[in-house]
Amino acid sequence: MRTIFATLAVLILAVLPVAAPWLQFVLTLAIAKGFAALGVAVLLRAGLISIGHAMFFAASAYGVAFLARAGIHDFGLLLILSVLAGALVGAVAGSFLVRYRAIFFAMLNLAVSMVFYALCAKLYSVTGGTDGMPVPVPAVFGIVFAEPVFKNVLFYLSLGLMVLVGVSVQRYLNSPLGHALSAVHTNEIRLEYLGIPVWAVLLIAYVISAALAGLGGAIAGFAIGRVVPDFAFWTASGHLVLIAVLGGIGGVPGAFIGALFLELLHSAAVTVTDSWNLIVGITLIVVIMFMPQGVYGLFARREVSSL
Amino acid sequence: MTRPILEAKGLHVAFNGVKAADDVSIAIHDGEFLAIIGPNGSGKTTLLNICTGYIRPRSGRVLLDGHDITRLSPRAIARRGVARAFQIPQLFSTQRVIDNMMLALAATDGLWSAVRPLESPARRDEAKALLDLVGLAGDADRISSTLPEGHRKLLDIAVALALKPRLLLLDEPTSGVSALERFPLMEALMSALRQRGITALFVEHDMDVVARYASRVLVWNAGNIMAQGRPDEVFSNAQVRQRVVGVA
Amino acid sequence: MLNAIIPLLLDSLASAALIFFAAVGLTLVFSVLRVLNVAHGSLYSIGGYVAASICLFIASRQLNPYLSFAALLFSAVFVAAIFGPLIERSLVRWTYGKSEPVQILVTFGLFLILEDLQRMIFGVQSFYEDAPMRLLGTLTIGGVVYLNYQILLIGMALLVVIGLRLLINHTRLGRLITAVVTDREMAQSIGIDTNRIFILAFSLGVFLAALGGALATPTSGIAPGLGADTMVLAFAVAAIGGLGQIEGAAVASLIVGVARVLAIYLVPSLDAVAPYAAMLVVLLIRPYGLFGSMTARRI
Numbered sequence: 132m133r134t135i136f137a138t139l140a141v142l143i144l145a146v147l148p149v150a151a152p153w154l155q156f157v158l159t160l161a162i163a164k165g166f167a168a169l170g171v172a173v174l175l176r177a178g179l180i181s182i183g184h185a186m187f188f189a190a191s192a193y194g195v196a197f198l199a200r201a202g203i204h205d206f207g208l209l210l211i212l213s214v215l216a217g218a219l220v221g222a223v224a225g226s227f228l229v230r231y232r233a234i235f236f237a238m239l240n241l242a243v244s245m246v247f248y249a250l251c252a253k254l255y256s257v258t259g260g261t262d263g264m265p266v267p268v269p270a271v272f273g274i275v276f277a278e279p280v281f282k283n284v285l286f287y288l289s290l291g292l293m294v295l296v297g298v299s300v301q302r303y304l305n306s307p308l309g310h311a312l313s314a315v316h317t318n319e320i321r322l323e324y325l326g327i328p329v330w331a332v333l334l335i336a337y338v339i340s341a342a343l344a345g346l347g348g349a350i351a352g353f354a355i356g357r358v359v360p361d362f363a364f365w366t367a368s369g370h371l372v373l374i375a376v377l378g379g380i381g382g383v384p385g386a387f388i389g390a391l392f393l394e395l396l397h398s399a400a401v402t403v404t405d406s407w408n409l410i411v412g413i414t415l416i417v418v419i420m421f422m423p424q425g426v427y428g429l430f431a432r433r434e435v436s437s438l
Numbered sequence: 439m440t441r442p443i444l445e446a447k448g449l450h451v452a453f454n455g456v457k458a459a460d461d462v463s464i465a466i467h468d469g470e471f472l473a474i475i476g477p478n479g480s481g482k483t484t485l486l487n488i489c490t491g492y493i494r495p496r497s498g499r500v501l502l503d504g505h506d507i508t509r510l511s512p513r514a515i516a517r518r519g520v521a522r523a524f525q526i527p528q529l530f531s532t533q534r535v536i537d538n539m540m541l542a543l544a545a546t547d548g549l550w551s552a553v554r555p556l557e558s559p560a561r562r563d564e565a566k567a568l569l570d571l572v573g574l575a576g577d578a579d580r581i582s583s584t585l586p587e588g589h590r591k592l593l594d595i596a597v598a599l600a601l602k603p604r605l606l607l608l609d610e611p612t613s614g615v616s617a618l619e620r621f622p623l624m625e626a627l628m629s630a631l632r633q634r635g636i637t638a639l640f641v642e643h644d645m646d647v648v649a650r651y652a653s654r655v656l657v658w659n660a661g662n663i664m665a666q667g668r669p670d671e672v673f674s675n676a677q678v679r680q681r682v683v684g685v686a
Numbered sequence: 687m688l689n690a691i692i693p694l695l696l697d698s699l700a701s702a703a704l705i706f707f708a709a710v711g712l713t714l715v716f717s718v719l720r721v722l723n724v725a726h727g728s729l730y731s732i733g734g735y736v737a738a739s740i741c742l743f744i745a746s747r748q749l750n751p752y753l754s755f756a757a758l759l760f761s762a763v764f765v766a767a768i769f770g771p772l773i774e775r776s777l778v779r780w781t782y783g784k785s786e787p788v789q790i791l792v793t794f795g796l797f798l799i800l801e802d803l804q805r806m807i808f809g810v811q812s813f814y815e816d817a818p819m820r821l822l823g824t825l826t827i828g829g830v831v832y833l834n835y836q837i838l839l840i841g842m843a844l845l846v847v848i849g850l851r852l853l854i855n856h857t858r859l860g861r862l863i864t865a866v867v868t869d870r871e872m873a874q875s876i877g878i879d880t881n882r883i884f885i886l887a888f889s890l891g892v893f894l895a896a897l898g899g900a901l902a903t904p905t906s907g908i909a910p911g912l913g914a915d916t917m918v919l920a921f922a923v924a925a926i927g928g929l930g931q932i933e934g935a936a937v938a939s940l941i942v943g944v945a946r947v948l949a950i951y952l953v954p955s956l957d958a959v960a961p962y963a964a965m966l967v968v969l970l971i972r973p974y975g976l977f978g979s980m981t982a983r984r985i
Contacts, residue, residue: 180787227970233786234722235973238925242965245918249958305555307544310537314530321528324490325545325601326516365918369724369794376791406806412798419791420780 145290155286157398162289163351165390168374169300170343172386173336175375178316182368183240184344186247189362191217191345192352196264206269210349217345218338225337229330241365251360263359266352289350293387301383312336373415441504442467443605443637449498451484458484460661472639473648476658482641486607490522491515521603525610527594531583535593538582539565542600571630572596588615599630608640612647624651693830694947700836702943703843707898708916709923709935711891717867717930718887721778724793726895727917728800729769733896734908735804736761738813745817754818762897770889801913812909819904839901847936863887922965928978
């Protein structure tokens with residue numbers, strides 16, 4: 132039943148830009164943010180809230196820009212290398228961050244990401260400062276498309292990746308490693324007494340979540356054609372958490388539903404008002420107070436809110 | 439006599455100047471069912487905390503099969519075949535009963551199983567069998583936080599059993615369990631221990647349970663071992679009767 | 687030599703004073719309510735906007751310019767009286783006893799709302815009204831010119847540290863607050879009206895934030911984005927000092943102030959990195975901050 136729903140949803144997404152071409156950019160960006168929010172949601176399962184994941188989002192996007200500047204123009208290679216870069220940054224940061232919990236984990240992630248942000252904004256000669264760096268149109272399987280065509284190709288590739296990565300992450304969450312992750316939240320002591328290394332469980336989750344945020348950032352970089360330090364600002368991290376919660380952290384589809392919901396609402400709202408943050412803020416508070424399982428909770432049958 | 443499985447030598451522990459253990463030495467041998475009794479606050483749980491690496495003694499050593507484990511983490515000690523059931527059940531409360539069991543079973547499997555789905559028919563059957571043993575078969579699909587306290591206690595013990603330990607440390611297994619269920623639980627536990635060849639050490643308040651099931655009793659009082667021996671010997675000791683059992 | 691160091695020191699202290707105002711309210715609210723208020727920076731910038739608006743009004747009507755000092759204080763009281771009880775009662779109260787992610791998200795939602803409200807009311811142009819700073823003039827010692835306003839800022843910060851300590855240690859309200867901080871359930875059970883304490887403590891936090899914003903506008907002006915920038919800075923300082931530690935926040939402000947001024951003089955491109963780098967270093971060595979402590983979990 133769920134598989135049918137998911138297939139249907141993906142098909143609808145696939146034909147939407149054909150009907151309304153302006154949606155293509157919005158949807159690509161939504162999928163990109165969905166990946167990053169999924170990364171945040173993975174950590175939320177362990178009760179860990181990161182207000183710093185925009186750093187990995189930005190790191191991979193900068194990665195693409197640097198690699199392109201260094202002369203790599205193949206889309207696949209750029210994507211893989213930049214996601215690996217995101218994962219690598221995640222492994223380094225995660226190796227000491229996973230020792231912390233609760234507010235301390237949140238704050239340290241914030242601190243690390245703000246150091247990164249400030250460096251991106253200030254090292255003008257390396258990163259172009261607040262102007263950022265361009266992300267040129269790459270070659271896809273050796274073919275160089277015109278920009279509008281590439282954006283279309285990018286959308287369908289992202290859609291395909293969403294399904295592929297989504298299934299993999301769901302598999303991960305269903306594995307003992309994924310269950311152990313939720314167990315960190317509920318009872319770390321028992322986990323230790325089962326002989327399961329908590330730090331390894333968390334580090335694996337952290338690297339996966341960084342790679343997911345990185346994947347999102349790389350796609351966003353391609354879609355926007357530019358990467359700027361604001362990608363890594365703390366409010367961007369806050370937005371990722373917001374999307375994850377809005378979608379409900381119960382399952383993989385939640386993050387993407389949350390991102391789609393928010394991006395579509397955004398494009399609808401900007402035509403009538405410029406008070407977008409006001410709307411998002413109110414929505415967020417209403418969802419947390421009255422629908423603690425997020426938007427996804429409306430569809431899920433049996434999920435336990437871990438919040 | 440054979441070499442003990444677990445041996446504590448010359449333990450000293452103090453909290454804020456109060457001595458929880460003052461030069462205590464304990465040994466537990468293969469196949470034993472050793473009960474530790476003593477008044478509240480006498481340091482019995484502390485002993486379990488030390489033997490499982492949760493806290494470190496100020497001095498003294500803990501040996502498992504003759505190897506020093508005093509400075510190992512709870513995780514490392516669990517990996518060496520020592521499981522623990524807690525006085526206050528330590529469960530994954532937002533997860534289903536069966537998931538608690540399957541995660542414990544998966545913990546003893548190899549690294550490769552970490553990337554396969556947690557739920558497999560074989561693992562589910564194994565979990566069910568253990569739940570059946572402690573009388574929780576009907577609760578398998580409930581969220582564990584919704585279980586009544588007594589059942590949570592049983593699940594905690596089942597989780598410890600799922601680790602297939604050689605040595606099981608039980609902290610008041612029958613507290614929180616209703617009087618009616620106490621002996622059936624102990625019968626099931628004893629048969630599981632015998633069947634699987636598990637040695638056990640248990641801290642207990644219920645003297646009837648101790649008298650009936652322990653193969654040896656150790657009386658702990660004010661950081662010292664006051665007496666030890668067969669249950670009938672210990673319970674006939676006048677000092678023990680007065681201080682611990684509470685009858686003159 | 688001294689002529690080079692003293693201005694540097696004064697700059698550091700004045701910078702530390704402003705940072706302290708931003709952080710002390712955050713840390714105070716955290717210690718009493720156990721909530722990390724992500725919207726705290728917005729209350730700082732609202733204080734700044736209100737103060738700047740009133741000062742501009744005073745200037746435009748050519749009223750006595752010294753009124754602008756009263757305006758700085760008044761705007762802080764005004765913001766605290768309106769937003770303190772309102773936010774505590776409507777949103778923050780709901781998060782008591784909830785997990786950190788929930789608390790952070792609810793106040794993040796509030797932050798988004800307040801940021802847009804400021805933009806709607808005060809527009810997107812920056813405000814700059816330095817009448818209070820000009821009025822106080824300068825002081826020349828040994829050929830070096832100092833801004834008297836900077837000295838005022840440092841004095842005010844000292845006053846707040848001492849005032850808060852006196853309030854907490856020597857007044858009835860302070861003892862009630864201490865009781866609530868130490869053991870909330872116990873305080874409730876002996877009949878302390880914790881709800882009232884929460885409102886008061888939260889409003890006091892808002893007051894300190896708004897006062898900081900008001901005092902900062904004459905020196906640096908105010909523009910959109912100030913709330914978000916202030917928030918992370920306040921976070922950093924509160925974390926370095928140890929969440930909930932007032933004197934800790936003071937010491938941390940000094941560290942960050944000095945680090946920042948040193949960075950400006952030595953490696954100007956890295957001035958924005960300094961506070962976070964300091965936070966990172968401190969938290970890695972002492973995760974609970976310089977003055978913080980943790981309580982171990984028992985089985």
